[in-house]
Amino acid sequence: MSKKKSPNTKKIVIFASGSGTNAENIIKYFQNSKNIEVVAVLSNRRSAGALKRAHDLNVKALLFDKEALYQTNDVLNVLKDMNPDIIVLAGFLWLFPSNIIQEFPDKIINIHPALLPKYGGKGMYGSRVHETVIEDKEKESGITIHYVNEKYDEGNTIFQATTGIENHDTAESLAAKIHDLEYRHFPEVIQQLLEKNN
Template sequence: MKKIVVFASGGGSSVENLYLYFSKKPNFEVLKLYCNNPEAGVLERNRINSLKKLLFSNDDLNSDKILNDLQNLSPDLIVLAGFLKKIPEKIVDLFKNKIVNIHPSLLPKYGGKGMFGINVHKAVIDNNEEYSGFTIHYVNKNYDEGDIIFQKKIIIDTENPMDLAKKILVEEHRYYPQIIENILNES
């Protein structure tokens, strides 16, 4: 059985998508959702009600609380799905090449601190890019600089950042679970 845990801070559509995808796979289990935002929509998603959840503070993330919990669960993969905090180095070091993130741009462009969600899409459109897309990458100690696992290029056919965000999210939902499954099958 391959064990997955998910970290999220926002609405949770990607978490729900992952949870539903892996609930149909007998050799995979999403064990727990870690969330740092008490107002996050992910905590209210009905279709993931049976998923164990841990709401934590930023202090908890930087203490040993989360690290110890992760060690006890011993996940095969830690998946970031709209998680907006930097993972502490001690967790990155302990789970080297076992933490993946999805970022809404073609890294290394439009990555780094502060570059998330609509901020990315606005910057892409403001710079008149022809393409955007998303990147799935391993997490290291720096924002959005880990080894790239997969990228999907998408033609920009709008000047509206929200429309671009929606278009990219559809593709993220399509590919993220498949890439995670591939990573776990190869480990």
């Protein structure tokens, strides 16, 4: 049973395309908050674990298709009804449409599993990022939390955290280090942004 929220509760909507571990982490982080709440998780993939995780945690889970996002205003209208204070992309792989970006200026953020501006852009997500970082023999990697604009991974940076890369690291071991950074920092940054905008 969740605690009663205040009438001024800040609302988070999460978009996710994959397993949803970041979405779950964010939902759990704010579960006992009296004034911040994840109100919905939206996904473009029926098989996305994010939908099941949201459902299991009693958070509204919504599936949509390309047409609803890009051609009709269905997703935009759902968001207008919810009126979120922040929209969080947590492993959402499609380019976000400009009509939603314009409707929610400076309220849409994304997390990227590398230190932007390096290793960003179309097609650079998940294991591809870590494999390329290892191939390039980088000494460090990390996460970038940034505002979303009309181009992949090019919005203004809000926060970065780094982790060292050892000679024995693989794409898999680097991914584990990056996940740790995501779980530790993403909810905190979301909270800071919401509290700053009070």
